[in-house]
Amino acid sequence: MPPRSTKEISIRDVARTAGVSVATASRVLSKAEYPVAADTRQRVLDAAATLGFVPNAMARGLARSRSDSVGVVMPWTNAYYAAMMSGIEAAARAHGLTMLLGLTNGDEGRREALVAAFLERRVDGILICAAAHDQRLGRGPEEMPVPAVLIGRQPDAGHPIIRTDxxxxxxxxxxxxxxxxxxxxxxxxxxxxxxxxxxxxxxxxxxxxxxxxxxxxxxxxxxxxxxxxxxxxxxxxxxxxxxxxxxxxxxxxxxxxxxxxxxxxxxxxxxxxxxxxxxxxxxxxxxxxxxxxxxPATEMGALGVEYLRQAINGDAVPKETILQAAxxxxxxxxxxxxx
Amino acid sequence: MPPRSTKEISIRDVARTAGVSVATASRVLSKAEYPVAADTRQRVLDAAATLGFVPNAMARGLARSRSDSVGVVMPWTNAYYAAMMSGIEAAARAHGLTMLLGLTNGDEGRREALVAAFLERRVDGILICAAAHDQRLGRGPEEMPVPAVLIGRQPDAGHPIIRTDxxxxxxxxxxxxxxxxxxxxxxxxxxxxxxxxxxxxxxxxxxxxxxxxxxxxxxxxxxxxxxxxxxxxxxxxxxxxxxxxxxxxxxxxxxxxxxxxxxxxxxxxxxxxxxxxxxxxxxxxxxxxxxxxxxPATEMGALGVEYLRQAINGDAVPKETILQAAxxxxxxxxxxxxx
DNA sequence: CTGAAAGCGCTTACAG
DNA sequence: CTGAAAGCGCTTACAG
Structure with a gap:
């Protein structure tokens, strides 16, 4: 297996090819609204396409202190949680968020390990789907550097919660x-x-x-x-x-x-x-x-992401949302x- | 909601508190094998603990050109794929890999979009679980900058594949x-x-x-x-x-x-x-x-991650692996x- | 065993 | 509308 080329093509290459500064390239490539001369914009776009430029989300995230991702911790993948996952994934996609998934497999001690791992990855928010049996209190909002939303009844750690009555x-x-x-x-x-x-x-x-x-x-x-x-x-x-x-x-x-x-x-x-x-x-x-x-498993999942997005934007989120079974x-x- | 502090505590803070250089702090914090004097090591560890240091995986990934993550694209979350997901998640965890999950919901056009998104995030490898009905050929190894493994019968794009007979x-x-x-x-x-x-x-x-x-x-x-x-x-x-x-x-x-x-x-x-x-x-x-x-859905999932890990390490991976149903x-x- | 420094690839005030 | 430059937080040759 030949070693993969060590140097990826970067925004600097795009800028050089387009004959503009890196700043300008960055603006056309990721700030849709930013005013850039039409022909300049086109040159950058062309250069990016020609070079096959693939922006590096880690670099972007590092610079912006924002990863556009959410971490999801779930107990298992049974039908109930699978439905919830489906709702979460669809909503995350709709908001341009990537979903990081971790399973505890019933070992609730792993929940904190997953949260910690998500935090290292600097997710923008965390969704914690209850393993209904866990009595342990997870970290509260003070120890949680990003917004968290709980789905399913669990001890009140102080985060917004969505559950079924x-x-x-x-x-x-x-x-x-x-x-x-x-x-x-x-x-x-x-x-x-x-x-x-x-x-x-x-x-x-x-x-x-x-x-x-x-x-x-x-x-x-x-x-x-x-x-x-x-x-x-x-x-x-x-x-x-x-x-x-x-x-x-x-x-x-x-x-x-x-x-x-x-x-x-x-x-x-x-x-x-x-x-x-x-x-x-x-x-x-x-x-x-x-x-x-x-x-309402799917709905709870989708709503969870919606709340997370609101919280990330600094908007208020209902403290407790209770859905009904049919x-x-x-x-x-x-x-x-x-x- | 008070604005979250804009400056996270970084390895530089840890180094300063421990009275060592950033290089040394980095070594004790992430190169277990690297020789560092015992007391120096301890000072760094203590400082990190005291400050509540949470390493930034994006920065780390950027510096190392490695994200320790894998992207998984799946069609749905039905019981078959849920079992596969469970196998994938367990194996990923065992190898310290974070799992990014994307669902196509039967829209196979989304598969390429998901792969592209994963590539921007610089995942170390990609697992593509077949929607059995898709005749379209995904990108081949040439257009794929990281290793990919296919799970489930699908058109031969040239990647290693794991499937059931x-x-x-x-x-x-x-x-x-x-x-x-x-x-x-x-x-x-x-x-x-x-x-x-x-x-x-x-x-x-x-x-x-x-x-x-x-x-x-x-x-x-x-x-x-x-x-x-x-x-x-x-x-x-x-x-x-x-x-x-x-x-x-x-x-x-x-x-x-x-x-x-x-x-x-x-x-x-x-x-x-x-x-x-x-x-x-x-x-x-x-x-x-x-x-x-x-x-053997769970096994296929686990094996897929295993192969990915091998490929990431530059080891050879069987071109086709066929498991049997019981x-x-x-x-x-x-x-x-x-x- | 330790440190200074360059570099990873992007973004964003700031200045023009 | 555009660019030079600093900075995001880490890692890693290189030199000692």
Whole structure:
């Protein structure tokens, strides 16, 4: 492999070829508004094109103290975060920002390492997408030399935050099941340490307690994924599982539950109803199709970048923005035989 | 919002505080191996810590002509690419590389724009993850000032490429269905323009033609997603659909087919078998669970970064690396009543 | 083991 | 409308 030429062609070469100063070349190349004689401008443009000039963003960033980039820290790349990422990327592109992506893979200790790395790269802003379970407080605005925006419920570090009203989502979900006649509920969740899952449960309980009729709730916690969910519900079915409405804290949990019920020959929705959160793209094509609360992941991502841009421009940003989830009713919740 | 202090604390401040030259400060701060007197080193480290020094990666990159970053262009953030991204991010982190991410959203014209943007940022290498349908040739190694690696089948632009043997995957899939007794096949696909989907079909045909017994294949093409897939199979069911083995070019297509069959009261796998590609995380929890060919997406991503690193170091990289998909047999393909 | 100095490629007051 | 020059914050031969 031949060594790549050590000297890149620079704005100085462009200036020389165009017969102008570097200052002028810089102006036509990057200050659209700056007044430059038309023919001078053209000469510079031609020279740049001929030489195949590719401006060096690091040099530019160094000179301007601005990198036109944003750092994004995310826990994983599951469907929920993938949707968020898609919203972030589109908005970043729209604003001419490059997106630096870092994943914590559930190790929230890595979050600070990622933020530090982004800071070395002098990103203009940082987007921190919650791993819902982290109780740790990240650095606050004082220790953060650039604007940061949080997406998803997480400890209040003092940055603007965008999140979904999961209490309301849980409330809506419970009300939907209740309206179909259900009074005996089960709630499937990994852990109360995950804000979103706890909020959904709290919302459910809130509705039930305000409904003014007797009800029961069986809590299944420590449920990690679809496999866990499957096992727990399969076990329950063998031991007189009397809940008729299973509210799963995610569609993936719901999927495990649906599979367990199917294998136990329990009909959905005739015998028991199942409902989840996230409205995974696949959920409408399950049989029975899965009722779910659709989360505004893409919107939160796009809004996060928008806020970041505003903050970078020195504009004010709402301290807390709360979006709502939407009920997508499907076959898994009704018509229910008991109703 | 108070204006952020315009002057960041620099290595010069660290040097001054430590009572050494900038050169020495630089050496202890970024050349671990460089011989520096122990106490001098400590003074620099202390000064840096006290001042809260955060090295400026743009300045560093400018001086070293190296950014320690890689650009990644991806079509979307669906589950397949999300897995790939996860592999890329982990490998990049392991090598101390920052990942810049750009999405084309299916608009392959944007690929070149992304590459150009990455080049301005002077990434050390570029990973181009195929949108399988693009026939356009990207820039070749001559027009690419940094190493590039392609992931996924795409036109040969001359860069090292890592891909999955989809012909073999199609072959394996067909053989699996054949071994269960199926002779009448259907293949569901968006379009032959997508290399992966065409290769899977070609592999299937190759197996069938070599099997030495009569067979039939009904081709469903132009099938875009699960909704399309549902409609097409629902239609077929109404019009004497005689294939017994439905091979879908992705699990999402398979999902639509499964739903259509369920709604038409056609039993899977008793009456017809269904099989897909991708082995989506959910496929094992469908009822019937879905047999699928598992793609090495994460591995391809990780390997891509590995190759990039080698190329950046000037080491040779295999021109073409072909990984294999794995058969994950589940209920949707058997035991089949006809066998 | 340490330092002075040139250089990386751009931008931007400042002066004309 | 244009240019000379200083500066952004680091690295690295070169010399000692």
């Amino acid at each position: 999961n209490v309301a989502a849980g409330h809506t979900a419970a009300r939907h099941l209740w309206s179909l006649g259900h009074r005996r509920f089960a709630y499937l969740t990994p852990d109360d340490a995950w804000y979103d899952f706890r909020d959904r449960r709290v919302g459910m309980m809130g509705f039930l307690e305000s409904a003014g009729e007797p009800f029961s709730v069986e809590l299944f916690d420590g449920v990690r994924g679809e496999t866990d969910s499957y096992r727990r519900i399969a076990d329950a079915c063998r031991n007189g599982f009397d809940a008729t409405a299973i509210l799963a804290s995610t569609d993936r949990h719901a999927l495990g539950a649906l599979a367990a019920l199917a294998d136990a020959r329990i009909l959905v929705p005739e015998d028991k109803a199942v409902m989840g959160f996230d409205n995974y793209i696949t959920s409408g094509f399950l049989r029975p199709s899965l009722t779910s609360m659709s989360m 009920l997508i009713a499907r076959q898994s919740t009704g018509p229910w035989r008991g109703a | 989809n012909v073999a995957a199609g072959h394996t899939a067909a053989r699996h269905l054949w071994s269960l007794g199926h002779r009448r096949f259907a293949y569901l696909t968006p379009d032959d323009a997508w290399y992966d989907f065409r290769d899977r079909r070609v592999g299937m045909m190759g197996f069938l033609e070599s099997a030495g017994e009569p067979f039939s294949v009904e081709l469903f093409d132009g099938v875009r997603g699960e909704t399309d897939s549902y409609r097409r199979i629902a239609d077929a069911c109404r019009n004497g659909f005689d294939a017994t083995a439905i091979l879908a070019s992705t699990d999402r297509h398979a999902l639509g087919a499964l739903a259509a069959l369920a709604d038409a009261r056609i039993l899977v796998p008793e009456d017809k078998a269904v099989m897909g590609f991708d082995n989506y995380i959910t496929s094992g929890f469908l009822r019937p669970s879905l047999t699928s060919m598992s793609m 058969l994950i047999a589940r209920q949707s393909t058997g035991p089949w009543r006809g066998a």
